[in-house]
Amino acid sequence: MNSLGIVVPMRNEAPHIQRTLCSALHSAAAAGMSCELIVIDNGSTDAGYALAQALGARVISAPGLAVGALRNLGASQVRADYLAFLDADIEVPENWISRCLDSLQNGFDVVALDCDTPKQAPWYAQTWQKRSMSQTGRPRERDWLATANLFMRRTTFARSGGFHPELSSGEDKDFGLRLHAAGMRQLSLAQPPALHWGYETSWREWMNKELWRQGSYIQLLRQAPGLRLLCFPLLCLLTVLTSLRALLLLLSARLPEALLMFACSLLPAAVVALRQSARRMEPVYTMKLLVLHWLRLHIGCLALIRSLFR
The missing domain is CATH 3.90.550.10 (Spore Coat Polysaccharide Biosynthesis Protein SpsA; Chain A)
Known part of the structure; x- marks a missing residue:
């Protein structure tokens, strides 16, 4: 046996x-x-x-x-x-x-x-x-x-x-x-x-888990540097910078430009969400996934910054 x-x-x-x-x-x-x-x-x-x-x-x-x-x-x-x-x-x-x-x-x-x-x-x-x-x-x-x-x-x-x-x-x-x-x-x-069964039961738990999951990216890059592993940090940085730019434009009362910049900040998340859901033909699911990926990219940027100072 x-x-x-x-x-x-x-x-x-x-x-x-x-x-x-x-x-x-x-x-x-x-x-x-x-x-x-x-x-x-x-x-x-x-x-x-x-x-x-x-x-x-x-x-x-x-x-x-x-x-x-x-x-x-x-x-x-x-x-x-x-x-x-x-x-x-x-x-x-x-x-x-x-x-x-x-x-x-x-x-x-x-x-x-x-x-x-x-x-x-x-x-x-x-x-x-x-x-x-x-x-x-x-x-x-x-x-x-x-x-x-x-x-x-x-x-x-x-x-x-x-x-x-x-x-x-x-x-x-x-x-x-x-x-x-x-x-x-x-x-x-x-x-x-x-x-x-250990799924997230609250938004705080979901965000904390993502912060933990992305916390080793710098270590991974040091272990095996390469374009594939570098893509995620670059997407995080791009999303956060465009989001901050959108916020600054909004505070300056430049609403059309702020909306355009916010749309740009959604693009990386939208591409990933479509890649992971296109064959399902479920638009509502794709929109939910887009929101979560957009949040994850911001959390990922925070995790990367934190890991630099460990």
């Missing part, structure tokens, strides 16, 4: 960890695979540690580490044939493992499921999650995959060199782009999606 080790980094995930671990165990049973759950606890102060242990997980306490180092620590404990990473707020469908195994047999090296949000999530959380999903419902070969759920052979991870141990965010992009550069194939499966 093939074996699988599932690594789950966790910090204060008591509301979600039972659902995550139970769904993983059910998927392993459905695939006829023996499974070990390895939870790496990053200093939880809630009941998550005890809840994970009660479900049979091996819980290792590792406070103070960045998320990439947590995943590396968990992977170092795995001796199974296959290795998977799950975020502690993800619920996987029953056929998660069988679908991933089929994809590995078809020549892919790393496989993930698209992630959706539960129906009760607020519109901004649903819209933001949906942007990363397939617009056609078909699998997509990608340059990198988010680490909400990743599945691979253990030997693949060993060859990769692991996650960057110091990045506070963006370690999945760094990991995936290195795999891509090494010629490894990465596949995102559209159906059925995993569910992300």
Whole structure:
């Protein structure tokens, strides 16, 4: 029987960890695979540690580490044939493992499921999650995959060199782009999606998460400088400068020019929103996505400035 080790980094995930671990165990049973759950606890102060242990997980306490180092620590404990990473707020469908195994047999090296949000999530959380999903419902070969759920052979991870141990965010992009550069194939499966239960429940939470997500961009650029990674900071800077110019024109009572400049500030967000939604043919969704991307570009600029002074 093939074996699988599932690594789950966790910090204060008591509301979600039972659902995550139970769904993983059910998927392993459905695939006829023996499974070990390895939870790496990053200093939880809630009941998550005890809840994970009660479900049979091996819980290792590792406070103070960045998320990439947590995943590396968990992977170092795995001796199974296959290795998977799950975020502690993800619920996987029953056929998660069988679908991933089929994809590995078809020549892919790393496989993930698209992630959706539960129906009760607020519109901004649903819209933001949906942007990363397939617009056609078909699998997509990608340059990198988010680490909400990743599945691979253990030997693949060993060859990769692991996650960057110091990045506070963006370690999945760094990991995936290195795999891509090494010629490894990465596949995102559209159906059925995993569910992300740790969705944002307030605007403040959404903005704080984006501030955190973009906080490692300077580190990423230092790690692997290139035009692709440079595009986002440049878009952030362009959007903020045109927004400030629009505000100054408005304060000077030059309304037509202010409106024109504001429209210019929307252009980068509009291009990205259209690229991520054009095939859906849902104008309302595209408009919602435009608003969120416009806000994200401003937040990204703030995150970049903050990271320069760390």
